[in-house]
Amino acid sequence: MGLLAAAVAVDAGAESILCSVTDVPTAVADADALFFERWMLSVETGDAGPWRQVPARCGAFVRAYMEGERYASDCAAVAAESLAFASQALASGDGGATAKPAWVFDVDETLLSNAPWYAANGWGLEELDDATFDAWADVAKAPALLSSLKLYNELQGLGFHIILLTGRTESQRNATEENLLFAGYQSWEKLTMRQPSDMGKTAVQYKSEKRAVLEAEGFKLLGNSGDQWSDLIGLPVSTRSFKLPNPIYYVT
Amino acid sequence: MGLLAAAVAVDAGAESILCSVTDVPTAVADADALFFERWMLSVETGDAGPWRQVPARCGAFVRAYMEGERYASDCAAVAAESLAFASQALASGDGGATAKPAWVFDVDETLLSNAPWYAANGWGLEELDDATFDAWADVAKAPALLSSLKLYNELQGLGFHIILLTGRTESQRNATEENLLFAGYQSWEKLTMRQPSDMGKTAVQYKSEKRAVLEAEGFKLLGNSGDQWSDLIGLPVSTRSFKLPNPIYYVT
Numbered sequence: 205m206g207l208l209a210a211a212v213a214v215d216a217g218a219e220s221i222l223c224s225v226t227d228v229p230t231a232v233a234d235a236d237a238l239f240f241e242r243w244m245l246s247v248e249t250g251d252a253g254p255w256r257q258v259p260a261r262c263g264a265f266v267r268a269y270m271e272g273e274r275y276a277s278d279c280a281a282v283a284a285e286s287l288a289f290a291s292q293a294l295a296s297g298d299g300g301a302t303a304k305p306a307w308v309f310d311v312d313e314t315l316l317s318n319a320p321w322y323a324a325n326g327w328g329l330e331e332l333d334d335a336t337f338d339a340w341a342d343v344a345k346a347p348a349l350l351s352s353l354k355l356y357n358e359l360q361g362l363g364f365h366i367i368l369l370t371g372r373t374e375s376q377r378n379a380t381e382e383n384l385l386f387a388g389y390q391s392w393e394k395l396t397m398r399q400p401s402d403m404g405k406t407a408v409q410y411k412s413e414k415r416a417v418l419e420a421e422g423f424k425l426l427g428n429s430g431d432q433w434s435d436l437i438g439l440p441v442s443t444r445s446f447k448l449p450n451p452i453y454y455v456t
Numbered sequence: 457m458g459l460l461a462a463a464v465a466v467d468a469g470a471e472s473i474l475c476s477v478t479d480v481p482t483a484v485a486d487a488d489a490l491f492f493e494r495w496m497l498s499v500e501t502g503d504a505g506p507w508r509q510v511p512a513r514c515g516a517f518v519r520a521y522m523e524g525e526r527y528a529s530d531c532a533a534v535a536a537e538s539l540a541f542a543s544q545a546l547a548s549g550d551g552g553a554t555a556k557p558a559w560v561f562d563v564d565e566t567l568l569s570n571a572p573w574y575a576a577n578g579w580g581l582e583e584l585d586d587a588t589f590d591a592w593a594d595v596a597k598a599p600a601l602l603s604s605l606k607l608y609n610e611l612q613g614l615g616f617h618i619i620l621l622t623g624r625t626e627s628q629r630n631a632t633e634e635n636l637l638f639a640g641y642q643s644w645e646k647l648t649m650r651q652p653s654d655m656g657k658t659a660v661q662y663k664s665e666k667r668a669v670l671e672a673e674g675f676k677l678l679g680n681s682g683d684q685w686s687d688l689i690g691l692p693v694s695t696r697s698f699k700l701p702n703p704i705y706y707v708t
Contacts, residue, residue: 238525238526238529241493241526241530242526242529242530242533243533244497245496245497245500245530245701246533246534246537248497248500248501249500249501249699250697250699251533251534251537251698251699252537253537253541253696273490274490274493274494277490277494278493278494278497281494281495281498281503282498282503285498285503285504285505289505439691444505445502446503447501447502447503449497
């Protein structure tokens with residue numbers, strides 16, 4: 205099949221289909237498209253393990269994924285699966301008679317989208333500059349991932365306690381709260397951020413420890429949404445974990 | 457983009473591109489292609505949770521995925537990632553000075569491919585008939601997943617102890633061993649199968665218990681390859697887990 209060649213042809217309009225198809229080196233385009241789809245699956249399952257940059261060969265595809273309809277569509281599908289589980293879990297009494305049913309959300313690329321910043325900074329193809337990213341975060345104007353905002357409101361409507369658990373540091377609390385409000389998130393039970401004593405911990409260690417604290421506080425962790433496996437794995441885990449797509453960066 | 461329309465057009469040959477593109481309802485085809493890619497990602501990440509049948513809307517895409525180059529290509533990529541980790545883990549001494557470095561493989565859709573049977577039985581779109589499948593398994597002629605066979609031999613060459621851990625029952629041992637040999641797998645340290653006392657256990661429970669036994673026996677479980685998350689999750693886990701694609705069935 206000639207997926208990329210074909211996509212180019214269709215995008216170019218019907219009148220130029222023949223020349224587009226013959227102009228594009230189909231075998232190469234095919235191999236690159238296949239490589240991207242495989243890379244995406246590999247990243248999303250965690251098979252890829254730690255990685256630092258989007259492979260150059262995937263660059264055009266990652267950009268198309270993020271800027272086109274697939275990213276939004278995939279995020280919306282995860283949100284729909286999350287809501288279906290949440291409703292069923294509460295209905296079946298998994299919340300427990302006394303425990304507080306809770307849902308844990310990561311912040312970046314889960315509730316907030318930094319896509320505007322990444323669009324201006326190479327969509328993961330360039331090494332991430334922490335200082336530049338932090339400056340963007342301080343501006344506190346990242347938009348919501350719209351399907352996450354919808355899910356968030358629906359979960360609150362169902363009676364879930366909403367816990368935000370982010371790798372951002374305590375020093376970023378004001379900017380983060382301001383950004384969440386800007387994006388439309390109106391309230392939360394807790395916003396847990398890295399304390400000085402959490403510095404140097406991996407995300408898995410830090411987030412697992414905080415989930416253990418939440419359980420000790422009486423929260424029943426039914427769901428957990430994150431764009432990184434490090435948001436989701438490590439004990440204790442939530443009853444169900446929901447992995448949002450993220451082909452632009454990896455957090456250890 | 458008009459991915460399916462485009463693929464149809466390219467497949468049909470250059471002379472019929474214009475009529476093919478105009479004949480296919482592009483918007484619908486696009487939505488179906490997007491739906492499949494999303495469904496695939498959802499199944500592979502585990503976001504979908506338990507499912508019984510491939511959605512009808514994905515039927516043509518699942519068939520194309522399995523019969524085309526993507527399935528083989530995706531499996532080969534997982535094998536390459538597995539080998540890269542395996543080599544590095546041994547080199548870094550993660551095998552331990554005294555422990556026996558081990559790799560756990562699931563059997564069906566990991567070492568052996570039942571694609572010939574599924575091709576004749578609706579590629580997951582029909583309810584799985586256990587009796588018919590068992591009859592196919594008894595014939596013991598399932599081919600190897602070629603990239604898994606290559607990985608298997610490479611891991612043995614590196615000195616890994618190879619453990620096969622399958623949901624198949626002890627009564628299927630002879631047929632399973634015969635099939636593994638037929639497919640080219642020449643030796644293994646252990647082939648662990650469900651005993652009468654394991655009946656009724658979920659795959660996660662059964663496989664976790666058996667991994668715990670392996671650890672108690674002194675094996676250092678560095679890698680685990682499986683096409684189901686139930687092959688991989690549950691304590692103890694291997695140092696790294698590798699999820700092979702499987703869009704045709706789900707094991708709880």
